[in-house]
Amino acid sequence: MSNTIWSGRFSEPVSDLVKRYTASVSFDRRLASQDIRGSLAHAQMLVRQGIIQPVDLAAIERGLAQIAGEIERGEFEWSLEAEDVHLNIERRLTALIGDAGKRLHTGRSRNDQVATDIRLWLRDTLDTMDGLLQNFQKALLELAEAHADTPLPGFTHLQVAQPVTFGHHLLAYFEMLRRDRERFKDCRRRVNRLPLGAAALAGTTFPIDREWVAQALEFEGVCENSLDAVSDRDFAIEFCAAASLVMVHVSRFSEELILWMNPRVGFIDLADRFCTGSSIMPQKKNPDVPELARGKTGRVVGHLMGLLTLMKAQPLAYNKDNQEDKEPLFDTADTLIDTLRIFADLVPGIRVKPEAMAAALRQGYATATDLADYLVKCGLPFRDAHEAVARAVRAAELKGCDLPDLSLAELQAFSPLIEEDVFAVLTVAGSLAARDHIGGTAPEQVRAAIARARTYLSQ
Numbered sequence: 001m002s003n004t005i006w007s008g009r010f011s012e013p014v015s016d017l018v019k020r021y022t023a024s025v026s027f028d029r030r031l032a033s034q035d036i037r038g039s040l041a042h043a044q045m046l047v048r049q050g051i052i053q054p055v056d057l058a059a060i061e062r063g064l065a066q067i068a069g070e071i072e073r074g075e076f077e078w079s080l081e082a083e084d085v086h087l088n089i090e091r092r093l094t095a096l097i098g099d100a101g102k103r104l105h106t107g108r109s110r111n112d113q114v115a116t117d118i119r120l121w122l123r124d125t126l127d128t129m130d131g132l133l134q135n136f137q138k139a140l141l142e143l144a145e146a147h148a149d150t151p152l153p154g155f156t157h158l159q160v161a162q163p164v165t166f167g168h169h170l171l172a173y174f175e176m177l178r179r180d181r182e183r184f185k186d187c188r189r190r191v192n193r194l195p196l197g198a199a200a201l202a203g204t205t206f207p208i209d210r211e212w213v214a215q216a217l218e219f220e221g222v223c224e225n226s227l228d229a230v231s232d233r234d235f236a237i238e239f240c241a242a243a244s245l246v247m248v249h250v251s252r253f254s255e256e257l258i259l260w261m262n263p264r265v266g267f268i269d270l271a272d273r274f275c276t277g278s279s280i281m282p283q284k285k286n287p288d289v290p291e292l293a294r295g296k297t298g299r300v301v302g303h304l305m306g307l308l309t310l311m312k313a314q315p316l317a318y319n320k321d322n323q324e325d326k327e328p329l330f331d332t333a334d335t336l337i338d339t340l341r342i343f344a345d346l347v348p349g350i351r352v353k354p355e356a357m358a359a360a361l362r363q364g365y366a367t368a369t370d371l372a373d374y375l376v377k378c379g380l381p382f383r384d385a386h387e388a389v390a391r392a393v394r395a396a397e398l399k400g401c402d403l404p405d406l407s408l409a410e411l412q413a414f415s416p417l418i419e420e421d422v423f424a425v426l427t428v429a430g431s432l433a434a435r436d437h438i439g440g441t442a443p444e445q446v447r448a449a450i451a452r453a454r455t456y457l458s459q
């Protein structure tokens with residue numbers, strides 16, 4: 001005797017394999033608290049509208065409270081027979097309180113129920129995410145402040161380009177995370193709409209009050225169209241897209257950490273607690289955490305592709321396909337949460353090696369642009385200045401020295417406009433200080449950016 005909810009319609013039970021294939025309880029049980037919360041609001045509305053009786057509500061509230069306790073204590077018996085989180089809870093409720101439990105599903109379908117649960121879950125997740133991104137930003141800001149003056153070779157094409165400060169470099173990531181937070185915030189607005197009331201797809205014949213339920217569950221409003229309400233998963237895709245960008249940012253940072261930690265570069269060292277050794281090579285200290293974060297980016301981007309493909313060409317309204325939305329969504333959130341937690345801890349453990357950064361700056365003619373700008377300020381057109389400096393760099397290269405190591409006479413061979421004051425321009429400190437405008441790398445500007453960032457973080 002099958003005990004599934006719809007058994008009356010069927011003449012044979014599903015096979016065990018099909019049962020396992022179609023069940024989602026192994027992963028959607030993590031929606032249990034959202035499911036209970038949604039059921040409570042729905043039941044309260046049913047009473048307010050005179051659709052069920054207050055005694056039913058009292059029983060439902062008592063039963064759901066008990067179930068919540070059982071789940072929390074790990075005593076709840078999840079069963080594959082009942083397929084998913086919704087039916088598991090409903091079945092237990094009916095076992096506990098009888099007919100009132102069977103009345104809970106009046107005017108509702110699992111289709112609007114599951115959409116509501118996911119939205120409630122994602123809303124909480126987005127709030128958690130914002131706090132974690134903020135902590136990561138704080139960690140970057142602290143380190144940036146400590147290194148507002150520390151010169152670092154800025155790269156383009158991974159070749160020495162111009163001096164920047166390490167603080168300025170870190171603030172670039174701060175900006176990426178600021179946009180990430182904005183994207184999540186924007187995503188939250190579209191997550192925060194109530195599907196309940198759409199029922200299976202067309203709405204319900206009962207005189208429900210969707211606005212009341214929306215308010216009770218702190219949604220900003222209701223989904224306007226019942227077909228869309230049960231079948232829309234845009235919000236999950238948006239979340240995964242924003243999450244993918246977070247991971248892309250983390251992967252860029254990770255790549256730099258890995259590069260900076262390579263002994264040939266040696267700009268930083270990571271705290272031992274984020275690294276592991278090799279089972280065969282005793283000398284190794286591997287930057288495992290950044291490497292894994294870089295790798296896990298592929299996983300999160302993959303989930304985005306998975307969800308997009310899941311929804312592509314799906315006809316209206318609900319289709320069982322949609323059950324496949326949860327695992328990528330959950331795994332995206334879990335991966336992000338762990339990654340962000342770890343990075344907020346990893347950043348303060350970065351040991352910066354300013355000497356290695358300074359040494360690298362002495363090798364790549366990082367102030368060549370400054371010399372060109374100097375000549376322009378003396379009246380030379382920029383293209384001519386560029387050419388004069390290119391020749392100077394070649395001469396320095398042949399001599400095996402840096403630009404400021406050339407004598408004034410040697411430099412004047414490339415342009416008679418060059419005077420003694422050129423040497424202030426050719427120093428790293430001079431180069432940095434000269435980029436003195438908003439968004440520039442002058443230490444004064446970096447400190448101003450840090451001050452603005454602090455104000456932003458305190459809002």
Ligand code: ARG
Pocket residue numbers: 024028084110111114320322323324
């Ligand atoms: N477990 C389902 C899901 O995750 C719940 C909705 C099922 N609805 C249905 N009519 N089979 O999407």
